[in-house]
Amino acid sequence: MNNKSKYTLAILLALSIATGCSKGEVAPSGSPTATATPPVSLGSPTPSSSPSPSPVTTPKPSIVPTASPSTSAVPPKSGAIQVVAKPESITVLVNKQNSLPSSYEPTDLVYPDIPFIFAEKNEKRKMRKAAASAIEKLFAGAEKDGIRLSGVSAYRSYATQKALFQRYVLKDGEEKAKLYSAVPGTSEHETGLAIDVTGSDGKCAAEDCFAGTKEAKWLETHVAEYGFIIRYPKGKTTITGYQYEPWHIRYVGIEVAKEMVDKSLTMEEYYKAVPVTK
Numbered sequence: 303m304n305n306k307s308k309y310t311l312a313i314l315l316a317l318s319i320a321t322g323c324s325k326g327e328v329a330p331s332g333s334p335t336a337t338a339t340p341p342v343s344l345g346s347p348t349p350s351s352s353p354s355p356s357p358v359t360t361p362k363p364s365i366v367p368t369a370s371p372s373t374s375a376v377p378p379k380s381g382a383i384q385v386v387a388k389p390e391s392i393t394v395l396v397n398k399q400n401s402l403p404s405s406y407e408p409t410d411l412v413y414p415d416i417p418f419i420f421a422e423k424n425e426k427r428k429m430r431k432a433a434a435s436a437i438e439k440l441f442a443g444a445e446k447d448g449i450r451l452s453g454v455s456a457y458r459s460y461a462t463q464k465a466l467f468q469r470y471v472l473k474d475g476e477e478k479a480k481l482y483s484a485v486p487g488t489s490e491h492e493t494g495l496a497i498d499v500t501g502s503d504g505k506c507a508a509e510d511c512f513a514g515t516k517e518a519k520w521l522e523t524h525v526a527e528y529g530f531i532i533r534y535p536k537g538k539t540t541i542t543g544y545q546y547e548p549w550h551i552r553y554v555g556i557e558v559a560k561e562m563v564d565k566s567l568t569m570e571e572y573y574k575a576v577p578v579t580k
């Protein structure tokens with residue numbers, strides 16, 4: 303590992319101290335690797351309608367426009383965040399460099415019939431229809447294996463994320479706020495395809511102590527069967543930009559999920575979205 307890699311790693315590790323889910327996901331923009339990030343093809347086929355795109359060996363040549371017309375004509379010098387072209391895609395990549403449009407709101411949000419650790423019926427329970435149906439099956443499958451799960455937090459609107467972020471900016475200033483809270487548009491919870499889950503006792507909800515529990519182990523082994531992935535796996539912090547979050551699962555469809563798990567790929571690697579430093 304050269305000095306630049308070490309520096310990059312140190313920065314990323316420092317930036318990922320705060321857990322993403324509890325505070326809206328960390329979204330720093332100063333990573334030295336960010337400037338080299340190429341535009342990502344987000345037009346991948348949906349898993350249900352076509353065979354696997356196998357982008358690992360044959361990256362798709364099509365390149366989406368780097369930004370929507372609403373973004374600045376002059377891109378920021380470093381840590382550029384580009385707006386994704388197909389926010390409604392089930393396999394959309396949303397991370398620190400790829401943001402949902404500020405106007406995006408999923409049109410098919412529903413309330414999955416699963417227990418949550420809180421009683422209120424609010425937006426945090428919502429998921430997009432396909433993900434909601436899949437999470438119901440996942441919870442039922444877990445229960446058959448004697449594993450009782452609860453939802454912690456699913457959908458979060460752009461407006462909610464914005465309010466959250468602005469509150470932190472007022473408190474700590476923008477630069478500091480970015481270290482522990484996501485810039486609006488860059489939280490995966492805004493897709494309606496991600497959910498944080500925990501054991502039914504509600505302990506360790508979106509906390510490090512969830513790692514190693516029987517619930518976490520069950521998720522690790524079985525999520526792909528239901529079309530989900532552990533989005534921020536162990537040992538991939540320099541690639542995803544997030545520390546290990548065994549509780550944060552993301553729906554991508556069964557076919558893509560299984561391929562990613564079989565090949566031990568994060569979404570970033572699957573799309574070759576960031577230079578992978580090994």
Ligand SMILES: [Zn+2]
Binds near residue numbers: 323551
């Ligand atoms: Zn999360």
